[in-house]
Structures are given as structure tokens and as C-alpha cells.
Amino acid sequence: METTDHQAIQQVLAGDPDAYKVLMDRHFQFVFRIAYRIIGDTADAEDVAQEAFLRAYKSLSTFRHDATFSTWINRIAMNLSINLVERRTRDKVHHAVQIGDDATPTLNTMQIPDTRKSPEHSLLDTEATTIRQAAMASLTPMERTAFTLRHMEELPIAEIATALNIPANSAKQAIFRAVGKLRRSLSPMVMSR
Known part of the structure; x- marks a missing residue:
């Protein structure tokens, strides 16, 4: 029988930190996808998703159950993503030309080579x-x-x-x-x- 989010939360609060893995397995990809679409960078989106789950874990005792866990964790991730984007907008160094071994026409994009194109x-x-x-x-x-x-x-x-x-x-x-x-x-x- 599959554990519900509410049951997993109760188990974590009762002292079983391993039960949090159920919540991460269930919601991580969606949280990552939202962060990626806001930020536009895979590594930063993964960091934000991990940070969101860490913050949620630390604040799990304050979760009021007036919304679903997925809504709560997504709100945390969105706030972290928005804050990161706003911080970067203010940070002029982030917008400076980056020096690398290879010149690329666009930064932070990946394109899988297609020999037919x-x-x-x-x-x-x-x-x-x-x-x-x-x-x-x-x-x-x-x-x-x-x-x-x-x-x-x-x-x-x-x-x-x-x-x-x-x-x-x-x-x-x-x-x-x-x-x-x-x-x-x-x-x-x-x-x-």
C-alpha cells in the first residue's frame, strides 16, 4: 500500500527521517521542472530543488495541511527560484562575459547534435x-x-x-x-x- 503525503509527514514528525524520502521521490521532478523553467539553468534548478526540500524538512512541523504538500513545496521552490533570478538581475558580475575554453553562441543551452541537420x-x-x-x-x-x-x-x-x-x-x-x-x-x- 502506498504511503500518502500526510502519512509520510506524520512518520517524519514521529521521528522517522527516512520517511521523507517518499515525499522527495514523489515530488522532486515536478519541483525541479518548475525551478528550471523559472531559472533556465539545470545546475541551479537542481540546487534550488534540493534547497526547497531541505527547507521543507526543517520546517515540516510548521506545515499546516491547509494546502497539499506539493503546493507547499512548490511555493518554497518558486520563491527560491524567483529570489535567485532577482539576485542575478541585480548582480552585474553575473551578466559579464564569461571566459571559457570554447566560444559558444548561447550560454546555458544544450543542443544534441543531429547529423541530419x-x-x-x-x-x-x-x-x-x-x-x-x-x-x-x-x-x-x-x-x-x-x-x-x-x-x-x-x-x-x-x-x-x-x-x-x-x-x-x-x-x-x-x-x-x-x-x-x-x-x-x-x-x-x-x-x-
Whole structure:
């Protein structure tokens, strides 16, 4: 019989720290995916997901059960992700040119080589990826998070509002603003194809 989140929490609080593994196994990938979509970097998203679970573990006794564990842990991860993005925005050194052994046209992106693609097709793919990343980067952390949760994770507005700790109308407005900004940023790309 599968242990529920509530049962796992009760076991941890009763002194069985190994029961927390059930919660991590069940929710880690979703938390990581949300962090990655907000931050855009695999290593940082993994660090944020681990930090979110560590903070949740340390604060498990304060969990009130008025929301699901998944909503609670996702809120922690989103807050950590947003804080990281905002810190980096303020940190001018993060935006400086990085020195490496190999020059890459785009930083923090991976592309699996496909021998069937022509160099022109690869260049167009890289260019499109760069434009999409720039469009997402133009959003505020709140807009990016709301957009990601709604259009990539397909969460309902009520759950997004709960996760972001804002009223439902504010969540809708953040999504609306994000969609508008993305349309304006990406319209030249659509028109040129």
C-alpha cells in the first residue's frame, strides 16, 4: 500500500527521517521542472530543488495541511527560484562575459547534435532558441512563474494564486501581461518564417 503525503509527514514528525524520502521521490521532478523553467539553468534548478526540500524538512512541523504538500513545496521552490533570478538581475558580475575554453553562441543551452541537420538549420534553431530565451528573460520573475505554471505545467488559476500567495485576479493579470510581452517579443520571429 502506498504511503500518502500526510502519512509520510506524520512518520517524519514521529521521528522517522527516512520517511521523507517518499515525499522527495514523489515530488522532486515536478519541483525541479518548475525551478528550471523559472531559472533556465539545470545546475541551479537542481540546487534550488534540493534547497526547497531541505527547507521543507526543517520546517515540516510548521506545515499546516491547509494546502497539499506539493503546493507547499512548490511555493518554497518558486520563491527560491524567483529570489535567485532577482539576485542575478541585480548582480552585474553575473551578466559579464564569461571566459571559457570554447566560444559558444548561447550560454546555458544544450543542443544534441543531429547529423541530419544542415548548418543553416542548426543556426536557425540556435537563433530561435536565443530569441525565445530572451523573450522569457524579459518577463518579471512573477510573470515568468505565473506563465510557466499556467501554460507549461497547466495548473489552474486558483492553484497558481495559492502557490504565488497572491489573489486569483493578480495571477490572471500576471499571466496576461506575460502573454502580451511574449507575443510582442516573438512576433518578429513568427513574421519572418
